[in-house]
Amino acid sequence: MKIALLGYGKMGKVIEKLALDRGHTIVFKSTADTSEGNFEAADVAIEFSAPEAAVDNISKALKAEIPVVSGTTGWLNKYDEMVKLCENRNGSFITASNFSVGVNLFFSINEYAAKLMAPWKEYDVSVEEIHHTEKKDAPSGTAISIAESILKHSEKQDWKLNSSEENNLKITAKREEDVKGTHTVSYISSIDTISLEHVAHSREGFAKGAILAAEFLKDKNGVFTMKDVLGI
Numbered sequence: 001m002k003i004a005l006l007g008y009g010k011m012g013k014v015i016e017k018l019a020l021d022r023g024h025t026i027v028f029k030s031t032a033d034t035s036e037g038n039f040e041a042a043d044v045a046i047e048f049s050a051p052e053a054a055v056d057n058i059s060k061a062l063k064a065e066i067p068v069v070s071g072t073t074g075w076l077n078k079y080d081e082m083v084k085l086c087e088n089r090n091g092s093f094i095t096a097s098n099f100s101v102g103v104n105l106f107f108s109i110n111e112y113a114a115k116l117m118a119p120w121k122e123y124d125v126s127v128e129e130i131h132h133t134e135k136k137d138a139p140s141g142t143a144i145s146i147a148e149s150i151l152k153h154s155e156k157q158d159w160k161l162n163s164s165e166e167n168n169l170k171i172t173a174k175r176e177e178d179v180k181g182t183h184t185v186s187y188i189s190s191i192d193t194i195s196l197e198h199v200a201h202s203r204e205g206f207a208k209g210a211i212l213a214a215e216f217l218k219d220k221n222g223v224f225t226m227k228d229v230l231g232i
């Protein structure tokens, strides 16, 4: 596959390395103010940039009829707009708050746990995420996905960053040097604590999942999720 990398930071660089190892080629790369290569030659675009840049990047790919995989977080208030654009252009689009296979399995475990725990009102549920200090958005997109799944099975009304109000699901976001991404769901009662945790040891899992998504998307039309890619 010929890949365009929209965003060539920490993630773009890991994706480039793994894509080359899998026999793909990189035909275009862009950062905030530079670009090189031939965008129109790409079979697929992989977009990991910044919250304020994602919508422009995704639109640019869809308008050029290039399937687009977007991993950027913090722009999802414009998700419906991007879906409409994709449908109007008969294009292909997938976004995920987290492309790692492990986290997508964790999402399913979290959903199962949320259903199981729903009747046991003595447990209070909360979510914590820890990331590196360069991260621009909080809470992480992954923490929001986890919280939204829990809320489907909970009496709590919404998630809230650092809120201790009983009717909100509390998400705590911490920033520590070089942490790739740690997400913990805790169910705490006066008697015990049940915790589910995913710890990313490197960025490879995110990058591998994004390349799998690009390979899946290349010859398809429509809007997909990681559940479609992984068949889970």
Ligand SMILES: NC(=O)C1=CN([C@@H]2O[C@H](COP(=O)(O)OP(=O)(O)OC[C@H]3O[C@@H](n4cnc5c(N)ncnc54)[C@H](OP(=O)(O)O)[C@@H]3O)[C@@H](O)[C@H]2O)C=CC1
Pocket: 006, 007, 008, 009, 010, 011, 012, 030, 031, 032, 033, 034, 048, 049, 050, 051, 053, 057, 070, 071, 072, 073, 074, 096, 097, 098, 099, 100, 206
């Ligand atoms: N869904 C997932 O699995 C994952 C998602 N992410 C998300 O991906 C995004 C990127 O993460 P990461 O690589 O760590 O971030 P970095 O800050 O390391 O890299 C961001 C890159 O995007 C570039 N960029 C900024 N604006 C534009 C633009 N308008 N057009 C093209 N490129 C642009 C930056 O350029 P410059 O250097 O010039 O500013 C930089 O090259 C974040 O939103 C993060 O949350 C991260 C990991 C996994």
Ligand SMILES: O=C(O)C1=N[C@H](C(=O)O)C[C@H](O)C1
Pocket: 073, 097, 098, 131, 135, 136, 139, 140, 141, 142, 143, 180, 181, 182
């Ligand atoms: O910015 C990051 O680094 C990450 N961002 C994603 C998120 O916001 O959930 C995914 C991963 O945790 C790493």
